Amino acid sequence: MFKIENLDVFRGETQVLWGVGLEVAPGERVAILGSNGAGKSSLMAAITGLLRPRRGNIIFNDRALVGLKPYQITQLGIALVPEGRRVYKGMSVRENLEMGAFVRRGRPRLKESIERVFGLFPILGQRSAQGAGTLSGGEQQMLAIGRALMSLPDLLLIDELSLGLAPRVTKEIYAALASLGSEITVILVEQNVELALRHSERAYIVESGRVTGHGVSTELIDDPDIRRAYLGM
Amino acid sequence: MLALSLTNGLVIGIVYALTALGVSLVVGIMNVVNFAHGEFYILAGYFSYLFAHTLGIHPLAAMVIAVGLVFLLGLVVEYTLIRPTYGDDMYSLILTFILSIVFQSLFLLVFGPYPNKPPSWIKGATEVFGLFHYGNQRLAALAAGVVVIALFFAMLKLTWFGRMIRAAAQDREMAELNGINTTRLNLLSFGLGCALAAAAGVILAPVFPVTPTAGTPVALTAFVCVVLGGMGSMSGCVLGGLVLGVVENLGAAYVSTGYKHVFMFLILILVLLFRPAGLFGRREV
Ligand SMILES: Nc1ncnc2c1ncn2[C@@H]1O[C@H](COP(=O)(O)OP(=O)(O)O)[C@@H](O)[C@H]1O
Ligand SMILES: [Mg+2]
Numbered sequence: 424m425f426k427i428e429n430l431d432v433f434r435g436e437t438q439v440l441w442g443v444g445l446e447v448a449p450g451e452r453v454a455i456l457g458s459n460g461a462g463k464s465s466l467m468a469a470i471t472g473l474l475r476p477r478r479g480n481i482i483f484n485d486r487a488l489v490g491l492k493p494y495q496i497t498q499l500g501i502a503l504v505p506e507g508r509r510v511y512k513g514m515s516v517r518e519n520l521e522m523g524a525f526v527r528r529g530r531p532r533l534k535e536s537i538e539r540v541f542g543l544f545p546i547l548g549q550r551s552a553q554g555a556g557t558l559s560g561g562e563q564q565m566l567a568i569g570r571a572l573m574s575l576p577d578l579l580l581i582d583e584l585s586l587g588l589a590p591r592v593t594k595e596i597y598a599a600l601a602s603l604g605s606e607i608t609v610i611l612v613e614q615n616v617e618l619a620l621r622h623s624e625r626a627y628i629v630e631s632g633r634v635t636g637h638g639v640s641t642e643l644i645d646d647p648d649i650r651r652a653y654l655g656m
Numbered sequence: 657m658l659a660l661s662l663t664n665g666l667v668i669g670i671v672y673a674l675t676a677l678g679v680s681l682v683v684g685i686m687n688v689v690n691f692a693h694g695e696f697y698i699l700a701g702y703f704s705y706l707f708a709h710t711l712g713i714h715p716l717a718a719m720v721i722a723v724g725l726v727f728l729l730g731l732v733v734e735y736t737l738i739r740p741t742y743g744d745d746m747y748s749l750i751l752t753f754i755l756s757i758v759f760q761s762l763f764l765l766v767f768g769p770y771p772n773k774p775p776s777w778i779k780g781a782t783e784v785f786g787l788f789h790y791g792n793q794r795l796a797a798l799a800a801g802v803v804v805i806a807l808f809f810a811m812l813k814l815t816w817f818g819r820m821i822r823a824a825a826q827d828r829e830m831a832e833l834n835g836i837n838t839t840r841l842n843l844l845s846f847g848l849g850c851a852l853a854a855a856a857g858v859i860l861a862p863v864f865p866v867t868p869t870a871g872t873p874v875a876l877t878a879f880v881c882v883v884l885g886g887m888g889s890m891s892g893c894v895l896g897g898l899v900l901g902v903v904e905n906l907g908a909a910y911v912s913t914g915y916k917h918v919f920m921f922l923i924l925i926l927v928l929l930f931r932p933a934g935l936f937g938r939r940e941v
Contacts, residue, residue: 471833493832502833509830511823522823525816526835574835 424449424608425578430479432462432469439465440632443479447578450605454619454640455612456653457629463612464506466629467582471503472496483578498526502576506583506612508567512556516547519555519566523573532575540569543599561592568596572607582612597622616653620644659787661909662902667794669901670801671860673894675874676881677808678852680893683882684825685845687745688738691752693853693878694871695759700726700854701866702767705774715777719858723851730850734843742842756871763868771865774858793862800859805894808852812890821845825888853878873917880924886934895935899923 425447432440439462447453457463468474470481472493481488488496502523511519520540524533541548544565550558555566564584571579581600585593600609600622613619620626620640628636628649643649675697682690703722707713713721737755741747776793784790812818824831824841832838856874857866864870881900885892900920907919927935 473829473833492837493829494835494837497833497835505830505833509827511826511830513826514819514822518819518822522819522831522834525820529835570834 424451424484425610426480426482427470428480428482430466430469430481431477432465432474433477434465434474438632440469440476443629443632443634445627445634445637447608447610449577450608451625452609452611452623454623454626455610455629456616456619456626457614458653459614461629462632463629464582465632467503467505467580467612470496470580471501494526497574497576498528500528500575500577502571502574502579504564504567504571504579504581504584506586508560508563510555510558510563510566510570512554514555515552516555516558516566517551519570520547520573523570526574529574533573536573536575540572543572543602544569561588561596564588564592564596565599568600576607578608578610580610580612584611584613585615585618593618616649617644657909658906659785660790661905663784663788663790663798664794665902665905666898667798667801667863667901668860668905669898670798670805671856671897672877672881672901673897674801674804674856674859675853675878676885676893676897677805677890678849678856679875679878680882680885680888680890681821681845681852682849684888684890685821685828686738686842688748688846689745689752689879690846690849691749691875692733692756692759692871693752693849694873694875695756695763696726696730696850696871697853697857697874698763698866698868698871699729699759700857701774701861702763702772703854704858704861705772705866708774709772715775715862718774722858723854726854726857727847727851730847731843733850734846738846739839739842756875760868760871767868769868771867773865774861776862791863797859797863801856804852804855804859809890817844876917877920880920884924884927884934886931886936889934889936892934892936899935 427443427445430440430443431438443466455463455466465474469476472488472491476489483499483501486499511522520537521533524530524536529536546562547565547569555563558566584596611619611623620643623640626637626640626643627634679690679693682688700722703725704718707718707721708715733755737751738748741751777796778792780792781789782792782795812822820831820836820841823834824836824838828838877900881893881896884896884899900923903919903923904916907915
């Protein structure tokens, strides 16, 4: 369904990803683990077309993505919840969601998608007329996820879901994601390794721009090296 | 006297606001300062003169055609001159500056140095609040300006295109991720920015005739309105335009006409001293 091969990505003249490869099956939840600066967000930028890779392939549903513009990639069915949420603060909650359905694939079902998001995160329904800038961090994350879902993506990328959120809110958001079932494929970037492994089936480990390991999440959680390096025990 | 100056100020202020909205739009979406903005205003004035006076088309139809042509010209300018400079704001600055000089020379060549004035839409005068008689053409200009500004804000609020503009002005990358073709949005925004200048031009030209170089102060005033209102704030630049228009006319009535631009910069300096982000400024550094 989704495959990356041998990807080299630069930011300006600095190389940030070296020969990255990964593969995701339909309906799967895959975590990308790695410390700050490892290149996880750059990988998300390369997938969504914000950064143009210098070498390598990104294949999604048998289509090559390298060279396409972000708006074309969204139209093909990939949606990103970006690091830092990036909701449109000057627009209302409802308008933010509408922007998520801007692409052709999302627009015809805008009304029912909004109802679906309000069902997933009821607080957004209550605040639909409010400016997005007045929401709490957790609510903004819900809005960012809701906005991404509005384009009816096949593949959902979430960058740093739990960053800066209270554990209770994080739990609520993960529960909502779990309720989506396997109709949607998810790539989850998390610095909180324990959370990531608990909410994914497989995981890739990225260090200094390279994939240094991957495996089944339940096994990685028990791996002594992983526990030492990322879980601090 | 006071009421008359205030009314004059409102008429001019609305037109300033309209011009400034175009600048604000182009700055907000493209981060481009169009130095030829005033020349698009003047060009529309000439067009409506040409169509209505020389060709005898109905003044209102002439205005619409003029604005439409300037919109198309804006598209061409964006496509040929601005698009190649993406990523380097300095080049677009220089290019539009050269463009403004080229326009001024062409105006001089084609229309000569004399003021040209399209015909008025209506004649006569109306007694306002029982205080003074005021030219119907100026009242009509005020009404037309209000209508165009209201339409613009309704467009921003109610249409997909308006939502695209607001989203992209806030976070261009995110807007692109949401499926907006920002290259095409740039094209349309630039055209629309020029069309707003053109609308201001055709509305005011029957009152203040156009000359080849009259665009420079128009653009200057628009830039000041945008800074006054706060970069990135559309409602701020409307307020900025009204404030400038009123202060300028009060100054002209009670102090001296010669100090018009001095008043403008005094206000600008005062606002920037006490509210560095502008009246409605919200964009953090
Ligand atoms: N906008 C940027 N411009 C230049 N370099 C950047 C930018 N964002 C990140 N980097 C650099 O790219 C590398 C990878 O960063 P990033 O992809 O953000 O890592 P992560 O998301 O894993 O924390 C880091 O060395 C970082 O300093
Ligand atoms: Mg990151």
